[in-house]
Amino acid sequence: MTLGLINANPVVHAKKERIARTDYPHADHAVDPLDIYDFVRDIRDPEHPYSLEQLSVLSEESITVDDKLGLILITFTPTVQHCSMATVIGLCLRVKLKHYFPPHYKVDIKVSPGSHADEESVNKQLNDKERVAAALENPNLRQLVDECLYSNEL
Amino acid sequence: MAKPTELTRHIESHVNSSATTADQAASLDAIGFLVKTDALTIESLVKELEMYLTTTDDIVRARGILLLSEVLTRIESKPLSSVTIHSLVEFFKDRLADWKALRGSLVGCLALIRRKGVVGMVTGSDAKSIAQSFLEYLQVQSLGQYDRKLCFELLDCLLQCYFDVVAPLGEHLIYGICEAIDAEKDPDCLMLAFHIVESLGQLNPDPSGLLASFAKDLFDILEAYFPIHFTHPTGGDTPVQIHDLSRALMSAFSAIPLFEPFVIPLLLEKLSSSLPSAQIESLRYLRSCSSKYGAEKIGKYARTIWFSLKNIISAYLGEPDFSFTSAPVYGIGFPENEFVVEALSLLQLLIEQNSSLLVSLIIDDEDFNIIFNIVAPYEKYDSIPVHEQKKLHAVGRILYVTAKTSISSCNAVFQSLFSRIMDNLGFSVSNIDCSANGDIFPSQGVKFGFLYLCIELLAGCMELIAVSKKPAPQYVLEHEKCCTILHNFSTPLFNAFVSVLAVSSDARSHDPDIYIGVKGLQILAMFCLDGFPISISMFTNILKKFMSIIMEDFNKTMLWEAALKALFHIGSSVHKFHESEKAMSYSSLVVEKFVELLSLDDINLPFTLKLEALSVIGMTGTKNMLTVLQGLAGALFGNLSEVHRNLKSLETSVQLLQCYSCKLLPWIHENGCSEDFVVQFAVDIWSQAENCMDFSTPFEGKGLLDAMMKVMKLSVASCSVESQNTIMQKANSVLSSNSNFQLNELDRLSLTPGKYDIPLGDEWILSLFASVVIAVSPKTCIPNIRGLLHLFMKTLLKGVIPVAQALGSMINKLLSKSNDAEISSDLTLEEALDVIFNTKIWFSSTDLLQRCNGTSNGREIVLTDLCLGISNDRSLQINALCGLSWIGKGLLQRGHEKIKDVTMIFLQCLISGSKSVLPLVQDSLESTEEQDLDPSVMKCAADAFRIFMSDSEVCLNKKFHAIVRPLYKQRFFSSMMPIFLQLITKSLSSSSRSSLYRAFAHVVSDTPLIVIRSEAKKLIPVLLDCLSMLTEDIQDGDILYGLLLVLSGILTDKNGREAVTENAHIIINCLIKLMDYPHKMLVRETAIQCLVAMSELPHVRIYPLRTQVLGAISMALDDKKRAVRHEAVKCRQAWASFASRSLRF
Missing domain, CATH: 1.25.40 (Serine Threonine Protein Phosphatase 5, Tetratricopeptide repeat)
Structure with a gap:
C-alpha cells in the first residue's frame, strides 16, 4: 500500500446546487452533459472523503456528448500531476457509466491535456477494453472502485 | 395514620x-x-x-x-x-x-x-x-x-x-451572582442566568444604585456570549433553541441601562464585522437596547449608528421589483431581506427617538449630495450605471422610512429635500405659478432619478397619513408643511409623471419608467383626503389620463395593465376611506365610462380587454360592482336579442356570460353582496331564453348554450332557497308555456322508433332547465315534478345528457318517505323511482321490437328493458344506458339500495354472451343470449362505472348541494368486488371479459387506497390481468395509469407487502411489459418506480428475477424521455446493489 497520501491537502470547492429539471412535454429529452455530470459528480475520491465535484476533478464543461453518434467524452483533471489515482478515478467513471448508460454509447475517458505527468499512458490504459476488464478482475481494485461509487461518506 | x-x-x-x-x-x-x-x-x-x-x-x-x-x-x-x-x-x-x-x-x-x-x-x-x-x-x-x-x-x-x-x-449578592454565572456553558442554565441578570436590572432601576459599580463586571461576563453561537441540533434533549438564547441575552443586555457605555460600542463593532449572523444580531440588539435605554443615551451614538445603517442598507438592498403584479399598494416593492428590514426598522426607531438629530444627519449626508449630482444627467432608468442605481435605491428607501415615521420628520425632509428635488426637476417655488397654468412639461427633460426619489417620499408621506387609523382632519393637515408643499407642487408633479409615460416605450416586460409614471399618478390620486393636498380637479385629471391610456394604448400591454391596476387601487382606496367627492368623480369618469364602452363599437379596444377592465373595476367595491353588473346585463340582453342576425353578437354574448360566471359571480359570492341581482339576472336570462335559442345549425350556438348553462348552475347554486324557488318558478313557467312540452299529457306521448332527434330549440330549453334542476338545493320546491320526470325520461332516451344529469340530481335530492321531515315536493323518492323504473314507454310502432316477453303488448317497454337491449335499436339502448348511469350515480351517492338493481343491469350488459350467474336477469336471458352485444354498448356499460365513481365537475357535487353519504365509494367497492371477481373468472368470451376488466378498473382506480390495501391479496391477480389487457388499446392510457397508481399504492404499503411477495413473479413480468408502453411516459415512469419498490421485498423471493429485471432495465436506460431514464438508473442501482459483490459503506 502507499505510504502517506499522494495529495495530502487538496483544495475543496463548494458543491454546485443541483438543478431540478422541469420536464416540459415538448422539451428536448436527448442525453446532455448535465445528465452525465449528475451521475458522476458524486463519485468519491479514492483518497479523500470528498466528491470528484468538490475536488474540481470534474465539471459539467469537461463532458461532451454526441447523442446521434452515441459518443461520450469525459475529460477529468487529477488534483496533482503525478497522481497515481488517476487510473482509479477513470476506472470508476467507466464502471458507473457502463451501468447507467445503454451499451451502444461509446465512452472515452481522458485526463485533460497537460494535467498529468504520464498523460499518454493513462489515457491508453483507460480506453483499453482488455486492460479495463483485467483491472476489474482484481479484487482489491474492484473493492476500491465500489467503495468510491457507493460510498455514503459524503 | x-x-x-x-x-x-x-x-x-x-x-x-x-x-x-x-x-x-x-x-x-x-x-x-x-x-x-x-x-x-x-x-x-x-x-x-x-x-x-x-x-x-x-x-x-x-x-x-x-x-x-x-x-x-x-x-x-x-x-x-x-x-x-x-x-x-x-x-x-x-x-x-x-x-x-x-x-x-x-x-x-x-x-x-x-x-x-x-x-x-x-x-x-x-x-x-x-x-x-x-x-x-x-x-x-x-x-x-x-x-x-x-x-x-x-x-x-x-x-x-x-x-x-x-x-x-448588596454587593455580596451581586458578587455571588457574578461568580455563579461566570463561564456558564450549558444552554438551559444560560437561559436562567440571562434571566437573573435581566431581573437584576429591572429590580435596580436606579442608575447610581447598587449595580453602578458592578455593571462593568456583569457585562464582561455577558459580553463573551454575544453573538450567540449555538449549533446544538434541533430536537434532542434540549428544547432550547438558538433564538431563545439570543432573545434572553438581548433582554439581559437591554434591561440594564448602565450597560450602555459597554454594549453599544460592542454592538457597533460587531455591526461592521464581516460575519452576517453577527451583523443581524447586532441590529436586533441595537433596536431592543435603543428602545429600552431611551433617546438621550442613544443620541450620543446616533451618528455612528447612522453610518453603519447606511452601509448595511446599501450592501443588502436588492433590485426593486418594477412589476405591478407583486407591487405593494404604497411605495416600491423590494425583495424581502432580513438585514434591510431590521436596519430600516432600527432607523425608524431612531428617528422616532431623536427626530431632529437623525433628520439633520440624513439630510446633510454627503452621499445624498453625491447621488443628487450623479443622477442629474440621466433621463431614463437604464442609462444610470448599475452601481449608481444601487445607491439611488438605498437613498430612496431611507427617505421613504424618514417620511413615514412621523409628521415632524416628514415635514423636515419635505422642506429640505423635496424642494431640492423639485428644483432639480426644473420647478422652483418661483415658477410654480406659471407651470400651474397648464404648461405641459417639456417631455425630454424629466430626470428619472429625481422622480424615483419623489415616489419614495410621496409613498412615505401617504403611508404616514393613511396608516394612522383615522385620517387627521383636513384643517390639521393644512398646517403641516409637507402637505402644503405637496399641494403647491401637485401640478408640476402630475405633468412630470405624465411626460414620463409619454416618452416610455413598451419594449420590455418590465419597464421602470412606466412603473414610476403610473405609480406616481396612482399615489397622487390616493392621498386619502377629499380635495387635499391633491385637489379634486387634479384627481379627475389623473383619472382621465389613465382612461385615455386604457382606451388608446392597449397595444402597449405593460402600460395598459399598469394603468388598469392603478385604477383598481385608486377605486379600492376611495371606497375604503369613504371619500364622497372622489367617489362621485370616480364613478362617473371610470365606472360608467367602462359600462358605456361595452356597447360602443367604434372604439378600437378589443372586447376581451374591455371585459377584463370592466371586471377589475367592478371589484373595487360593492357599489361599483352593481353598476358594472347592470351595465353587463344591459349589454348581454341587447346582444342576445340579436344573436340570430349577427354572429358577432353571439360571440359577444358568450364572452359576457363567461366573464360573469368566471370573474364576477365568485367575487359577489366572496364579498357577501346581496343576491338580488344574481336572481334577477337568472330570471332575465330565462325571459330571453326562448327568443335566442332558435338556431338553424347546432354548432353556431353550442358555445352560447354552454355559457348559459354554466351561469345558470353557478347562480342557482350560490343563492338561498327562496331565491332558488323564484328562479325555478320562472324557469318552469317558460318551460310549460312552450307548446312542445305538454307536461300534463306527457305520459301519452309516444316515441317514434329511429327518430330520436328533437327540435334544437326544445333541446336547449330543456338543457337550460336541467341546469337549474342540477344546482338547486334539496329544500327547493320543483313544481309539477311528476310531469317533469316523464318529460325527462322521454328526452333522456333521445340522448340529451344534461337531462340525464338533472334526473340523477333529482333522484339524489328527493326526500325519502321514511324521512320524518316535512316533504316540500309533491313526490317522494320511492314514488319517483317507481315512475322511472315502471313507467311504460310508448312506441308508435311495433317494428322496433324484435322480441318481447309475454307480458308486454309490444308497444310499451320499461326503461330497464330498454337498457338490456330488448329492442334491436342500438342507439336507443346506449342512450338508455347513459341516462341510467347518471340516475345510478345519484342513487349511489345518497346510499340508496336501489343502486344494486341498477348495477345488475349494467353487469348484465357486460356479461351477456356468457352464461349468466345472476338471478335477476335469468328470465330475460333467453332472449339475449344468442347474440353477442354490440361493443359500443358494452363500452357504454363499462363507462357507467366511471360515472358512478368519479367526482363530476358538472353535477352531483357538494357545490350543487348533492347529498353525499360518507364512505359511499368504499361501500360500493366492497359490495362490487366479490361480484366482479366471480364474474371475471366465469366469463368465457373475450369481449365480455375485457369489458368487465374495464369496469373493474374504473371502480378500483377511484376507490380510496386504504380499502384496496386491505383487499390486496384478492385483487392483485385480477389487477395484473387488467393491466395487461388495457395495454392493447391506445385510448386506455389514462385508465391504465390510474390502475398502475393503485398497484404502486399497494406496493408501498406494509399490509400489501405480503400479497405482493406471493405474486412477485407475475407482478414483475407485468411491470416489465409496461416499461415499454409507448403511448404514455407516466406509465413507463411509474412502472419503473414500482420495480424499485419491488426491490425491497425479501431477497429470497426476488433474487431469481434479478437478471430478468436488470436486462429489461437496460432497455429503459435508453428511453427517449429523461425522467424515465432517471428512474431507470435508480431502479438499476436498487436491483444491482442487493446482489452484487460490492459492499455498501
Missing part, C-alpha cells in the same frame, strides 16, 4: 440505591399521596426519616434529604404551618453546606421558596438566611449541570419573590 411498616417500606425502597428508578419513583408517589391526603403529617415523616437525614453514609443521607424535598415539591399547594416551614428552612439552609448531599437541599429550598402566600410561605428573614447560606457555601460553577440549573432557579426565585429582603445583601 398510615401503618408505620408500610411507610418504612416505602422509605427504604426510595433510599435504597440498588432499587430501580421506577420503584423509587413509585415509593415517592406513595409517600407524597399519604402526605397530601393528610394520612401522614410532614413532622411525622421527618421523624420517621430522622436516621436517613442524619446518617454519616453520604449516599443514604443524600437520598433521604432528596426524599423529603421531593415530597415537599409535591405538596406545594398544601397548607403548612409557619413553624413547620421555619424549621424546614432551617434544616435545608444548613444542609446547603453539605456538598455531598446537595441536590436534596437545593430541591427543598426551591420547593419552599416557591410556595405561595395562602398555603404558608417562607418569611422574609428565612428567605434572607437561605440567600446568605447560598452565597456562603455554594460554588456554583463546580457543580454538575442539573445542580447548577437548580441553583440558578433558586437564585431566580429569590430575586423575583424576595428581592426586598435579599437586596440589603
